[in-house]
Amino acid sequence: MQLPIYGLVLVGGQSQRMGRDKALLRYGDGGTQLERTAALLQTTCEQVYISQRTGQAFPCPTASRAIYDCVDGVKGPLAGILSAMRTHPDAHWLVLACDLPYLQIAALTKLIDAFRQESPQLTAYRSSYDGLPEPLCAIYPSGSDAELLA
Template identity: 25%
Template sequence: MSLQIDAVILAGGMARRMGGNDKGLVELNAQPMIKHAIDRIKPQVKEILINANRNQTSYAEFGYPVISDEDTGYLGPLAGMITAMGNTQADYLLVVPCDCPLLPTDLVSRMLEKIESQGAELAVASDGKREQPVVLLLKPGLRDSMKAFLDAGERKIDFWYAKHHCVVADFADQPNAFVNVNTPEQKQQLAEAIAK
């Protein structure tokens, strides 16, 4: 039996450090940032959802369903994950941010192997130095637990996954895989690195 794995790309934030520009739509080397993320994960999953709380029409042009947070008020990545978990029938949901253009092409296979070998509920990616709290593979059945956590006023995702059997998938062999873009300066540095 083959597992169904869907993905959600989180593009629902305020992007304050990008001058309020919608990060997923900011161009990096002539392509919107989210397009780089889509290209990286598309071969690894069955369906892709885009979580966006503004510019939904622009995001819809990429050809995937666009979902907005059920809880309004820009409550952070947890709100986007909860919404996505309620919109998938998959066995697992891959969560990635819209501003990571160099995501590993073996992200799903390595995270899934880690989950299955240790009987875990979710895996979080690490670049070898630190965990990447919004790059995860998790079972959609965890939705109620995450929603209760958010409803209790909690926001820090690492506190949530500490409550579950969580494993870390180490991508130290790809140290730049999770480089993300928060500022125009970082965007410029990354554009130059990709162009080399």
């Protein structure tokens, strides 16, 4: 049986450089970055979650739920990813930063196809800018949380 792929939008950042929360920036159509990213995941994932740090209170877009950081001693995006994996260990996680305004559904479909062709292993989008893997546009397989902490 194939495990489901759940979507996770990371919105737990401090927004120190920008001065306001990136997830709430609006596009020309009136939607926020958070809403757009969650909508992309809803087309490709069985369930969608919004990763928030403790104390945040983002309204979750339709058909999504919040997951709060719950891993002691870990901060940043890794805290959100590990919290999701521990909340639902029997799922793979398609993780996206909330600030990927040019991301298209075709890229997510390609990422999922690549993930399913291999035995489940971390599968990340490769940046066209520098050729490096993008860990905040990636699929983390179920059970890989121990490797992430190593």
